[in-house]
Amino acid sequence: MKPRTRRFGWIAGGLALLGVATALVLNAFQSNLVFFFTPSQVAADEAPRGRPFRIGGMVEAGSLTRDRDSLTVHFRVTDTARTIPVSYTGLLPDLFKEGKGVVAQGSLAADGSFHATEVLAKHDANYMPPQAQAAIDKARQGMTMPSLHETKADR
Amino acid sequence: MIPELGHFALILALLVAATQGIVPMVGAALNRQRMMAVARPAARMQFVLVAIAFACLAWSFASNDFSVQNVASNSNSELPLHYRIAATWGSHEGSLLLWALMLTGWSCAVSAFSRNLPDALAARVLSVMGLISVGFLLFLLFTSNPFARLIPPAPEGRDLNPLLQDPGMVFHPPLLYMGYVGFSVAFAFALAALIGGRLDATWARWSRPWTTVAWAFLTTGIALGSGWAYYTLGWGGWWFWDPVENASFMPWLTGTALIHSLAVTEKRGAFRSWTVLLAILAFSLSLLGTFLVRSGVLTSVHAFATDPARGVFILAFLAIVIGGSLALFAWRAGSVGLGGSFALVSRESMLLANNIVLIVAMASVLLGTLYPLFLDALDLGKISVGPPYFEAVFYPLLAPAVFLMGVGPIARWNRTAVPELAARLKWALAVALVSALLLPFVLGRWSPLVVVGLFLALWLFATTAVNLWQRLRGSHRGNLRARLAANPPSYYGMLLAHFGVGVFIVGVTLVKGYEIERDVRLDVGQRVAVGPYEFAFLGVTPAPGPNYRALVGTVEVRQDGRLIETLHPEKRIYNASGQTMTIAAIDTGISGDRYVSLGEAIGGDGAIAGAWSVRIYLKPFVDWIWLGAFVMALGGFVAVSDRRYRLAVRRRLGALAGAAAAE
Numbered sequence: 001m002k003p004r005t006r007r008f009g010w011i012a013g014g015l016a017l018l019g020v021a022t023a024l025v026l027n028a029f030q031s032n033l034v035f036f037f038t039p040s041q042v043a044a045d046e047a048p049r050g051r052p053f054r055i056g057g058m059v060e061a062g063s064l065t066r067d068r069d070s071l072t073v074h075f076r077v078t079d080t081a082r083t084i085p086v087s088y089t090g091l092l093p094d095l096f097k098e099g100k101g102v103v104a105q106g107s108l109a110a111d112g113s114f115h116a117t118e119v120l121a122k123h124d125a126n127y128m129p130p131q132a133q134a135a136i137d138k139a140r141q142g143m144t145m146p147s148l149h150e151t152k153a154d155r
Numbered sequence: 156m157i158p159e160l161g162h163f164a165l166i167l168a169l170l171v172a173a174t175q176g177i178v179p180m181v182g183a184a185l186n187r188q189r190m191m192a193v194a195r196p197a198a199r200m201q202f203v204l205v206a207i208a209f210a211c212l213a214w215s216f217a218s219n220d221f222s223v224q225n226v227a228s229n230s231n232s233e234l235p236l237h238y239r240i241a242a243t244w245g246s247h248e249g250s251l252l253l254w255a256l257m258l259t260g261w262s263c264a265v266s267a268f269s270r271n272l273p274d275a276l277a278a279r280v281l282s283v284m285g286l287i288s289v290g291f292l293l294f295l296l297f298t299s300n301p302f303a304r305l306i307p308p309a310p311e312g313r314d315l316n317p318l319l320q321d322p323g324m325v326f327h328p329p330l331l332y333m334g335y336v337g338f339s340v341a342f343a344f345a346l347a348a349l350i351g352g353r354l355d356a357t358w359a360r361w362s363r364p365w366t367t368v369a370w371a372f373l374t375t376g377i378a379l380g381s382g383w384a385y386y387t388l389g390w391g392g393w394w395f396w397d398p399v400e401n402a403s404f405m406p407w408l409t410g411t412a413l414i415h416s417l418a419v420t421e422k423r424g425a426f427r428s429w430t431v432l433l434a435i436l437a438f439s440l441s442l443l444g445t446f447l448v449r450s451g452v453l454t455s456v457h458a459f460a461t462d463p464a465r466g467v468f469i470l471a472f473l474a475i476v477i478g479g480s481l482a483l484f485a486w487r488a489g490s491v492g493l494g495g496s497f498a499l500v501s502r503e504s505m506l507l508a509n510n511i512v513l514i515v516a517m518a519s520v521l522l523g524t525l526y527p528l529f530l531d532a533l534d535l536g537k538i539s540v541g542p543p544y545f546e547a548v549f550y551p552l553l554a555p556a557v558f559l560m561g562v563g564p565i566a567r568w569n570r571t572a573v574p575e576l577a578a579r580l581k582w583a584l585a586v587a588l589v590s591a592l593l594l595p596f597v598l599g600r601w602s603p604l605v606v607v608g609l610f611l612a613l614w615l616f617a618t619t620a621v622n623l624w625q626r627l628r629g630s631h632r633g634n635l636r637a638r639l640a641a642n643p644p645s646y647y648g649m650l651l652a653h654f655g656v657g658v659f660i661v662g663v664t665l666v667k668g669y670e671i672e673r674d675v676r677l678d679v680g681q682r683v684a685v686g687p688y689e690f691a692f693l694g695v696t697p698a699p700g701p702n703y704r705a706l707v708g709t710v711e712v713r714q715d716g717r718l719i720e721t722l723h724p725e726k727r728i729y730n731a732s733g734q735t736m737t738i739a740a741i742d743t744g745i746s747g748d749r750y751v752s753l754g755e756a757i758g759g760d761g762a763i764a765g766a767w768s769v770r771i772y773l774k775p776f777v778d779w780i781w782l783g784a785f786v787m788a789l790g791g792f793v794a795v796s797d798r799r800y801r802l803a804v805r806r807r808l809g810a811l812a813g814a815a816a817a818e
Contacts, residue, residue: 009499010504014507014511017512021512021552022515024547024548025519025548028547028548029544029548031547032540033539033540035536035537036536036538054537066757068758070676071754071757071768089674090674091674091768091770094737095734105541
């Protein structure tokens with residue numbers, strides 16, 4: 001093989017590999033995005049059905065109930081304008097409390113309640129999940145722009 | 156008085172850093188020996204000054220000086236002494252001071268181990284590091300002064316976040332920072348070489364050990380952080396693809412690519428521009444990681460404050476460093492040259508493929524981490540990208556790279572005949588393939604994912620063995636010891652690191668394939684069977700701690716009716732903050748962990764007498780994940796013990812130019 005052919009060979013090979021990788025990455029990205037909605041948006045039927053998404057807001061005081069014989073809990077999440085009933089089976093994070101902020105991931109059931117598969121724990125007691133805060137701010141002030149710091153909450 | 160002393164030392168350090176950043180650089184340009192000679196003493200003096208500042212802050216923490224804002228916010232007189240000292244780097248300001256300390260420490264090390272470098276190169280390297288230090292010290296002094304006073308002083312501190320009151324947290328940040336900041340040396344070498352216009356095999360040999368050590372520290376730091384998340388967060392996961400984890404993983408991926416690319420540049424003179432670009436990228440990503448974690452853009456245990464001034468400062472610093480170095484690269488890369496050519500099947504081509512895969516992997520992490528931030532900043536909606544995305548990308552992407560890891564070290568430089576490679580590797584392939592297909596039957600359940608994972612791990616073990624065996628057989632006569640000694644430490648370091656990757660893959664595969672996770676409601680005295688074990692919950696009892704109150708549960712583990720272990724998971728409530736913490740009880744073993752943690756008291760009978768929600772996990776071979784990471788890091792440390800890096804490498808510049816031209 002001439003050097004030029006050889007060089008062309010591995011440039012082509014590298015590009016093919018890159019192309020495959022890019023396609024793979026973008027495809028995975030597209031199908032695994034999780035969108036965030038406020039209780040008001042869910043009430044306005046903006047949230048997708050049959051696809052997981054996140055909701056955020058405050059756990060309404062006095063709304064937490066437990067099933068007798070299982071680990072299923074029920075509570076309502078509010079952005080002060082609208083509320084949405086949520087059910088979850090499993091252990092709640094340490095910092096989950098009534099009257100505090102919460103972010104949950106799951107999907108809408110047929111009866112309009114939210115079935116959470118994950119309730120996100122927070123690292124600090126003084127901390128309000130930014131998404132939950134944003135949901136409340138939005139409901140209170142109409143549609144204002146969230147600041148740069150109100151971003152994705154983790155864990 | 157002590158805090159003011161620290162503050163003053165920090166200001167002096169800034170002045171010294173500015174001197175170190177400017178004078179030697181100008182001296183190198185003008186070829187003035189006396190100006191270049193400023194670099195070494197300046198680097199040492201700066202280290203001493205920052206160390207004094209750090210010691211002053213540590214002293215303030217140790218002596219409970221709540222008139223210092225930082226101490227009052229992050230410590231408490233009830234906190235045990237070792238955590239008070241660790242709290243020094245538990246806050247935003249303190250952790251940046253630790254960063255500065257590490258940076259000056261690395262500069263000091265470069266000044267001590269650079270006797271063999273040409274004066275101009277050493278001056279430029281130290282000067283670049285001085286300039287980075289100027290940026291960080293300015294940031295510290297103007298936006299995050301760790302010594303700011305609180306008037307009037309607080310009577311008591313607000314306490315360190317309970318999540319951070321853990322032995323793992325004492326070591327995780329310093330080790331991680333050693334790695335992050337260590338890439339600044341490779342970065343400084345790359346910039347110095349670009350400025351000087353001399354980028355050759357000797358340059359690569361100089362920067363290799365620094366890069367490898369930084370990488371080994373980073374590996375250890377990430378592993379410790381992962382282990383901490385596993386036992387502290389009470390979820391039993393070891394990696395969450397959380398943005399703060401990704402922030403440390405991106406420099407690691409790039410650093411791994413850089414190590415391999417540097418090897419090619421040193422041995423073959425190829426990939427020069429690429430190596431320089433990787434060095435710039437690795438350090439830029441370390442800075443980006445700092446920005447993401449410390450600026451409050453991401454909210455987590457690592458993000459302490461959301462002060463916009465800090466975010467803007469770091470962003471500006473980031474823009475200057477990345478923009479400046481890339482501009483320099485664009486301007487000077489043409490003079491660097493392309494280096495040697497090589498065949499389609501050769502060690503170079505495989506290392507190139509490895510580099511491409513690692514960088515694509517890094518880019519996919521970057522996309523998943525930054526895209527949600529961009530959307531949010533532009534108010535286009537709030538999204539999150541979770542583990543499913545990263546898993547969908549990483550398995551198919553890294554599997555071929557791991558396969559190549561087995562082939563690459565056996566392939567020859569420049570050109571390898573495929574039939575020869577196949578002949579050398581056929582037994583390794585056969586053994587790995589057959590064992591991977593059969594082992595899942597022994598372990599319980601057969602699944603394709605487990606087969607692929609086990610195959611890759613066994614392939615690495617087998618090719619490592621083949622590699623070693625062929626090396627020993629091919630070397631000169633003599634007994635085994637003489638044959639072993641005939642190979643350099645860098646070779647064993649490489650084998651060890653690749654072997655560590657295999658160990659790591661075993662852990663990941665078996666946990667993923669065979670873990671059992673059960674969340675159950677247990678009354679006092681109730682039993683539950685999980686896997687081959689039976690867990691009996693015997694209730695909780697209150698127990699006092701130094702700065703918390705705890706409820707300690709008792710869980711007996713039986714196998715075939717025989718008691719094998721009694722576990723004591725805890726629920727703690729910290730006095731100062733009122734925060735609740737779950738402390739999992741983990742029975743660790745080489746073949747896996749039994750993991751029990753308490754949820755909360757449920758049912759109406761109260762915490763002591765009533766039922767609890769309990770989380771019971773079986774995690775087969777999970778410790779191999781961290782073991783593998785430590786073996787990788789150990790490989791790095793073994794590799795740099797190579798004498799070759801310490802031999803006098805100073806040569807006449809003419810000889811260098813001649814060698815470069817000959818390639």
